[in-house]
Amino acid sequence: MTIKTPNSFRNQPNESGHFGQFGGRYVAETLMPLILDLEAEYRKAKTDPSFQAEFDDLLEHYVGRPSPLYFAPRLTEELGGAQIWLKRDELNHTGAHKINNCVGQILLAIRMGKTRIIAETGAGQHGVATATVCARFGLPCVIFMGATDVARQAPNVFRMKLLGAEVVPVTAGAATLKDAMNEALRDWVANVHDTFYIIGTAAGPHPYPELVRDFQSVIGREARAQLLSRTGRLPDLLVASIGGGSNSIGLFHPFLDDPTVKMLGVEAAGHGLDKLHAASLAGGRPGILHGNKTYLLQDEDGQILEGHSISAGLDYPGIGPEHAWLKENGRVDYTSVTDTEALAGFQLLCRTEGIIPALEPAHAIAALQKVAPTMDKDAIIIANLCGRGDKDIFAVAEHLGVSL
Amino acid sequence: MTRLQSAFAKGHPALVCFVTAGDGPTPAILDALVEGGADVIELGMPFTDPMADGPAIQKANLRALAAGITTSTIFKLAAEFRVRHPEVPLVLMGYANPMITRGPQWFADQCADAGVDGVICVDIPPEEDGELGPYLREKGISLIRLATPTTDVARLPAVLDGSSGFLYYVSVAGITGKQSAALASIEEAVTRIKQTAQIPVAVGFGVRTPEQAGPIARVADGVVVGSAFIDLIAQHGDDAAGPVRELATALAGAVHSARKELA
Ligand SMILES: Cc1ncc(COP(=O)(O)O)c(C=O)c1O
Numbered sequence: 001m002t003i004k005t006p007n008s009f010r011n012q013p014n015e016s017g018h019f020g021q022f023g024g025r026y027v028a029e030t031l032m033p034l035i036l037d038l039e040a041e042y043r044k045a046k047t048d049p050s051f052q053a054e055f056d057d058l059l060e061h062y063v064g065r066p067s068p069l070y071f072a073p074r075l076t077e078e079l080g081g082a083q084i085w086l087k088r089d090e091l092n093h094t095g096a097h098k099i100n101n102c103v104g105q106i107l108l109a110i111r112m113g114k115t116r117i118i119a120e121t122g123a124g125q126h127g128v129a130t131a132t133v134c135a136r137f138g139l140p141c142v143i144f145m146g147a148t149d150v151a152r153q154a155p156n157v158f159r160m161k162l163l164g165a166e167v168v169p170v171t172a173g174a175a176t177l178k179d180a181m182n183e184a185l186r187d188w189v190a191n192v193h194d195t196f197y198i199i200g201t202a203a204g205p206h207p208y209p210e211l212v213r214d215f216q217s218v219i220g221r222e223a224r225a226q227l228l229s230r231t232g233r234l235p236d237l238l239v240a241s242i243g244g245g246s247n248s249i250g251l252f253h254p255f256l257d258d259p260t261v262k263m264l265g266v267e268a269a270g271h272g273l274d275k276l277h278a279a280s281l282a283g284g285r286p287g288i289l290h291g292n293k294t295y296l297l298q299d300e301d302g303q304i305l306e307g308h309s310i311s312a313g314l315d316y317p318g319i320g321p322e323h324a325w326l327k328e329n330g331r332v333d334y335t336s337v338t339d340t341e342a343l344a345g346f347q348l349l350c351r352t353e354g355i356i357p358a359l360e361p362a363h364a365i366a367a368l369q370k371v372a373p374t375m376d377k378d379a380i381i382i383a384n385l386c387g388r389g390d391k392d393i394f395a396v397a398e399h400l401g402v403s404l
Numbered sequence: 405m406t407r408l409q410s411a412f413a414k415g416h417p418a419l420v421c422f423v424t425a426g427d428g429p430t431p432a433i434l435d436a437l438v439e440g441g442a443d444v445i446e447l448g449m450p451f452t453d454p455m456a457d458g459p460a461i462q463k464a465n466l467r468a469l470a471a472g473i474t475t476s477t478i479f480k481l482a483a484e485f486r487v488r489h490p491e492v493p494l495v496l497m498g499y500a501n502p503m504i505t506r507g508p509q510w511f512a513d514q515c516a517d518a519g520v521d522g523v524i525c526v527d528i529p530p531e532e533d534g535e536l537g538p539y540l541r542e543k544g545i546s547l548i549r550l551a552t553p554t555t556d557v558a559r560l561p562a563v564l565d566g567s568s569g570f571l572y573y574v575s576v577a578g579i580t581g582k583q584s585a586a587l588a589s590i591e592e593a594v595t596r597i598k599q600t601a602q603i604p605v606a607v608g609f610g611v612r613t614p615e616q617a618g619p620i621a622r623v624a625d626g627v628v629v630g631s632a633f634i635d636l637i638a639q640h641g642d643d644a645a646g647p648v649r650e651l652a653t654a655l656a657g658a659v660h661s662a663r664k665e666l667a
Contacts, residue, residue, distance in 0.1 A: 030553075185456075
């Protein structure tokens with residue numbers, strides 16, 4: 001297969017919202033006018049210095065950015081290969097990278113005169129981040145969450161309620177993230193006149209994959225500047241976990257045109273790629289769901305399969321369309337790690353660095369265990385530590401056979 | 405004239421009936437709809453993630469999938485229907501992924517072979533027409549698009565471009581099975597749309613009873629009823645054909661005679 005290398009990997013999507021054959025706007029007619037409005041408003045916001053200034057100000061003083069870029073000496077030593085640096089987005093307000101995107105989207109919602117916010121959530125991190133910005137700006141907030149996830153992420157459900165959000169448990173389908181997204185879309189169609197849908201990952205109909213990426217790219221821009229100023233050089237490898245793909249694209253995008261920087265996206269292999277898993281790139285094929293064309297876990301008739309991961313935040317049968325494109329053109333490598341490997345990565349980071357990661361970035365740590373030892377000692381890896389583990393300690397205890 | 409054109413040229417408004425393929429005894433249900441007086445049949449292709457549907461049709465989708473419906477069975481149901489009812493137009497309605505998963509050409513070929521007259525795809529707007537539209541048109545199969553209360557005058561021509569058979573006006577901004585729109589707003593919208601549309605306009609979403617369908621048929625070229633049939637099938641299961649025939653008969657009575665009462 002010959003791949004035509006584009007001049008730049010950073011100028012997608014095209015005018016119709018496609019990343020190569022992926023992306024697009026596959027939505028019901030009711031939503032189409034709104035999606036077009038959103039795109040027009042986003043174009044204006046992007047070139048409006050006051051929008052950018054307000055976004056930057058909130059990221060600095062409310063979210064706590066820039067997040068540190070931390071050299072992890074004991075993890076590096078333990079793995080015995082490349083230097084490992086961690087981008088500490090788990091130190092953000094609300095404990096994950098999700099808030100970066102929520103700040104951007106709520107500013108857009110306000111610009112568009114919308115007065116009600118809805119969102120879907122899996123692990124609950126995006127739900128918490130959305131509820132947080134809604135409280136901050138005084139807007140009513142409804143969070144759709146699969147009933148299965150409501151049960152396994154009880155602390156986050158309580159957080160959302162404390163923040164004033166209404167949490168709607170979704171019992172349709174398997175009652176996880178994809179069903180929550182269906183239900184959010186149903187609510188949105190019925191309430192387009194006043195409602196803004198804050199999508200939590202770099203997926204959905206155009207312009208969401210683009211705008212979520214842009215808001216999350218603060219991660220990669222900071223990391224690039226931080227590493228350059230500390231070491232005078234660019235990293236050799238970036239590693240990030242992938243649910244829908246927002247923390248990873250946020251880290252990767254600012255580096256896509258630096259040819260010496262390799263990138264590795266880590267999907268959730270669940271019980272194993274030949275069993276139940278959530279690795280859409282490894283185990284899926286292109287299709288259309290939730291407004292975009294991308295790799296999906298599906299059967300031969302195009303019926304969507306349920307994902308499985310120990311991490312509720314990775315448990316989604318699709319992936320953002322830009323990743324589908326970056327896989328096909330070969331710019332980014334993708335791998336997957338199992339639940340068991342992620343648990344080992346989780347414990348490794350706790351033990352070596354005194355940092356309890358969320359189960360999502362624990363997948364990135366597990367991937368480091370495989371790649372770092374194969375690299376030179378002077379090579380540099382940046383891994384995205386996109387969330388902290390407070391929300392996961394109950395789930396981890398259960399898997400380790402500890403009763404709390 | 406195509407079968408769809410004939411269905412809207414009978415001198416009375418058309419009754420369009422939606423049921424989900426594989427939910428209940430589909431062949432008997434389709435026959436019951438025709439016997440009751442349905443002018444157009446919409447056969448729903450079940451999907452695991454029916455984002456534009458309310459609880460009733462969502463459950464019907466999942467029941468049908470649990471009962472083992474597949475795309476090839478749907479085409480078999482359609483082909484057999486065509487043999488039994490050579491004149492009644494059959495339209496497949498569903499979501500993009502099951503339609504394009506083996507390639508749009510495959511889907512269009514299958515539709516043509518099975519005698520399917522039209523396709524409604526909920527989540528392929530005009531902007532993404534290339535995904536399916538050209539393949540259907542090439543085979544002479546109507547692409548039937550949806551217009552909604554959010555489709556304004558400026559956008560309507562784009563929706564109509566490349567579509568044929570009829571235009572499906574979704575009377576409420578929302579999902580299937582929910583409340584019906586006020587008659588006045590339907591009348592206003594249909595009148596506005598008919599100034600641009602060269603094809604018949606059928607109105608659906610939230611229409612359940614002859615009492616609702618009749619007044620809509622006075623202003624629209626057709627009335628679409630779905631969730632009310634789905635509810636009957638959920639209730640009666642294998643024995644649904646009888647109740648379905650009764651409801652279709654009552655709806656057809658109201659829809660077909662709507663303009664006579666007016667005259
Ligand atoms: C901490 C954390 N990381 C990663 C993810 C996965 O999402 P994404 O791939 O969009 O970063 C989630 C989702 O809930 C999350 O909470």
